[in-house]
Amino acid sequence: MKMIDLRSDTVTLPTPDMMQAIAEAELGDDVFREDPTINKLQELAARTFGKEAALLVTSGTQANMVSVLAHCRPGDEVILEADSHLQYYEVGGLAAVAGVTPRLIEGDRGRFTAAQVQEAARGEDIYFPNTTLLEIENTHNRAGGTCWTPSQVAEVAKAAHDLRMKVHIDGARIFNAAVALDVGVKDYARHVDSLMFSLSKGLSCPVGSVVVGDSDFIERARKKRKMLGGGMRQAGIIAAPGIVALNKMVPRLKEDHDNARRLAEYLGMFDGLKIDLSTVQTNMVLVDVADTGLTGQEFRDRAAEKGLLISVFGPHLVRFVTHYGITAADVDEAAGIIESMLPRCSGNACAIG
Structure with missing residues (x-):
């Protein structure tokens, strides 16, 4: 994988x-x-x-x-x-x-x-x-x-x-x-x-x-x-x-910043994730996942199972960092993986997808 x-x-x-x-x-x-x-x-x-x-x-x-x-x-x-x-x-x-x-x-x-x-x-x-x-x-x-x-x-x-x-x-x-x-x-x-x-x-x-x-x-x-x-x-x-x-x-760092912004804007559209876009100034994205019902560690582990490695930054906080070797296509794929992990509801019951 x-x-x-x-x-x-x-x-x-x-x-x-x-x-x-x-x-x-x-x-x-x-x-x-x-x-x-x-x-x-x-x-x-x-x-x-x-x-x-x-x-x-x-x-x-x-x-x-x-x-x-x-x-x-x-x-x-x-x-x-x-x-x-x-x-x-x-x-x-x-x-x-x-x-x-x-x-x-x-x-x-x-x-x-x-x-x-x-x-x-x-x-x-x-x-x-x-x-x-x-x-x-x-x-x-x-x-x-x-x-x-x-x-x-x-x-x-x-x-x-x-x-x-x-x-x-x-x-x-x-x-x-x-x-x-x-x-x-x-x-x-x-x-x-x-x-x-x-x-x-x-x-x-x-x-x-x-x-x-x-x-x-x-x-x-x-x-x-x-x-x-x-x-x-x-x-x-x-x-x-x-x-x-x-x-x-040094000049190529702008690519990392653009990819981080792209990722943050994607993730910001998903229910259950909280992002302060004003902090996305360089190559990092911090995401509060509390509303998913998962801890930061649980969220990280489920992402890893689907092929995405991220860091835990607090009880309900995770971090994404873009860098050399990560492309816009990788960012789009990462956003898709996160979307697949978010709660999906049917009737009155919700479960992590």
Whole structure:
């Protein structure tokens, strides 16, 4: 049976160009800074974001952790949105690895305001930890792929900088935000001290993320990466598809956004499903299935039986993610599978079809 996999854009496979680049990559020892392909990727990433330097790391979680470690000391405090990936999905690393305390802001679709930052920052007091870092997630995963605009980032970053805090963007899908809003990634990066982006999500690389910032920050992050076991050797085979991704894969993200919108509009017509179309800004669709009488897990399992893979995002919430390799025809087929699962009534009795 054919499976349509809409669980995440992490399931993407590398393009033929990426496979060729992997096979042909020049290699060296990156701990000695002698891998020419890694050096090329890092230089390209720094230029793309208008920053002084960049660092290839193994994953988005490692990217965020080395950034926190480079900006903060144990006992410090980080302000971040309550449902942010760094708080929700990164295994408690803020406390367990970095030794810092999260101070959470309740956002609106993942976004918050300068006034909320000012209220959360507690200032100098013998009883309080030092608030040294503000973290922003763009796009915001648990909000359904919603975007911060550059002006919104500028506003909260200024508030943080005025309070002598650093600002980091978890930009795992920052290119999705930039494409959706038709802005440049430099328009985000210029307002913050560091930013990470994932190669292995919408950009379709097999592994890796990149952190960008000024040279001093990247040197600190490089040492923290080594501490976390991320001192890579001949890792140009990871970097090579990243170069292809930055050069070729960004414009096609619009196709993923169009497919997500197409899917959301189809599903929004079906009784029993609730979708907030205002949150469908990039490549994600969140669907409340409570009115079907199924839990999120039951809905996911029944979809899988029919050839559609999706993710559970809450007791009655499921998520669909479009990505490279998913076509408009796949979206139409996925909508048909969902329609076949919805309650069908005969007389006074209803049952899931």
